[in-house]
Amino acid sequence: MGEVFYVTTPIYYVNDMPHIGTAYTTLAADVLARYHRLKGREVFFLTGTDEHGQKVAQAAEERGESPQAWADKMAPHFTGTWKLLNISNDDFIRTTQERHALVAQLFIEKLKESGDIYLDAYEGWYCIHDESFLLSSQLVDGACPDCGRPVDWVKEENYFFRLSKYAGKVLRHIEENPEFVQPESRRNEVTSFIELGLKDQSISRTSFAWGIPLPFDPKHVMYVWFEALLNYVSAIDYGADPERFESIWPADWHLVGKEILRFHAVIWPAMLMAAGLPLPKRVFAHGWLTVEGEKMSKSLGNVVGPDELVDEYGVDGYRYYFLREFSFGSDGNFSRRTLLRRYNAELANDLGNLVSRVLTMVDRYRDGTVPEPGAPGEEENVLREKSSALVDSLDRRLAAPAFNEALAEIWEYIHALNRYVDVSAPWSLAKDASRGADLDRVLYNCLEGLRIVSLLISPFMPGTAARIWERVGMDEPLKGARLPESAAWGLLPAGSVTTRGEALFPRKETQPEDS
C-alpha cells in the first residue's frame, strides 16, 4: 500500500486571491515532490481549491455572483500562480468537481451506515471566516479566538459525527507515532486539546445551500471542513479505483498551516478511523508569515502577492528567499530588506558570480570546452568528500523537513567552491605554460562542483538548476538525473561544450539602509 510518495497542501478557499502565505505551503510541498522525484520515487503531489461553504458563498454574494461563477473565476488565479512559481503539482482538485462530490457522498454514507453519524439539534457559535464551530468558553471577548472576528449564533438541526468515540484512539495514535504530528511543540498542543475532551462534531448545515447535499437527507449540505478534508482521498479515486487508491494512500505528508492543524490531526484521523482507512504518515504544521512585522490582512492593505515579487526577483529569487529565510515550523517575518539582501549576497554574489567566473575562465583559457580532469589532488578530494556528505545531509534535512538548513548547507559548499577558485588562482596558472595540466584540473573541478550544486538545488530552484546544468556542458537533461547516482564525482564528460550565458541573478541596486 502507498508505494507512491504522496504529498498534499491544504486546498485554498476561493474567497481571496493567493498571496505569499498560501504560496508558502505550496512551495514547501513542491520541494518535497521534486526531491522525491529526483530520488527516483513515483510522486503524487496534490493541491487545489476549497470552493464550498458559507465564507465562499458570502464572498460571491458581495460581488453579485453565483458561488459557482465566483469559484470558476477565482480558481484560475490559483492555477496561474502555481504556474508562475513553477509548482509541479500532479493534479489540482476543485471541490465543486463531480469526482469530489461523489466520493464525499460515498464516504459520509459509509459512516452513516456504521452508526457514526446521527441527527441532533445544534445550538452554538460559528465563525464564518474560519468556518468553525465554537463553544462559548472558547470565545475571546465574545469574538472568534483565532481570527478575532464576530461570531454568529447558529441554531439548527445538524448531523453529528461521533468524534468523541475516537478521541482516545486518536490520542494513542499521536502518542505512539511521534512522526505523525510535527513539529513536536505543535504535537503537545494537539494532545492537550484532545485531553480537554472532544465533543461530537457537527458535520452538516441547513441554513444555506452552497455545499454537497447529504445523500440520505438532501436538505442538509456537508459542513465545509468535513467535506474539504475528503479532497485528499477523492483526488486519488477512493471508492472508484481501489487499485489506484491503494497505491497512493496513505499520504506521506500533509503540509498545513498551524491554524488548521487541529482539523488535520484530530478530526481527519477520526474520520479515517471510522471509515477503516489507514492514517496519513505525517502531518506538519508550519508557521505564519507576517509582512514587515504586521499580520497580513486586506483591511491593513498589506497583502503581498507572489507576482509582484516574481516580477522583481524572478521565480527562483522568490523560491530561494522563502525557503532559505524561514524555519518551516516557526513563524517568520517577510521583509523587502531581507529579500534584497539575500538576493544580492547569496544569489547574485555567491552563486551567480561563481557560475559566471568559472564559465568565463573556461571560455578564455579552454575555448569553452570541458577540460580533462587529470589526477585529483588533496583540494579536489576535499571537494569530492564534501559533496558526498552534502548528498546524505540533504536527505536528512528534507526528511525533517528543514528547507532553510538544507539550503544553508548547499551554500557552505558554494562558499567552499568560491574559496577553491581563489586559492587555486586559475588566472595565474594560465600565465605559466608548464601548468597547463593543473589549469585543466582546476577548471574541471570547478565545473564539476557546479554540476553537483545544480543537481542539489534543483528541487528548490528548478529553472536555475537546469540553466547551470546545461551551461557546464551536460547534454543529458537534468530531468533524467537521479540522486544519489548523478551526484557521483566525475560524471561531467571532458570535451563537451560550455556556455557562458547571461548573469543568472543580476545584482540589484541597494539604498544605504538596505545593506
Ligand code: MSP
Ligand atoms: N480551505 C482551508 C483548508 C482546507 S484543507 C482540507 C483553508 N484555506 S486557506 O486558504 O484559508 O488557507 C490555506 C493555507 O494557507 C493554510 O495552510 C494557511 O496556514 C496558509 N496561510 C494563509 N495565510 C498565511 C500566512 N500569512 N502565512 C503562512 N501561511 C498562511 O484553511
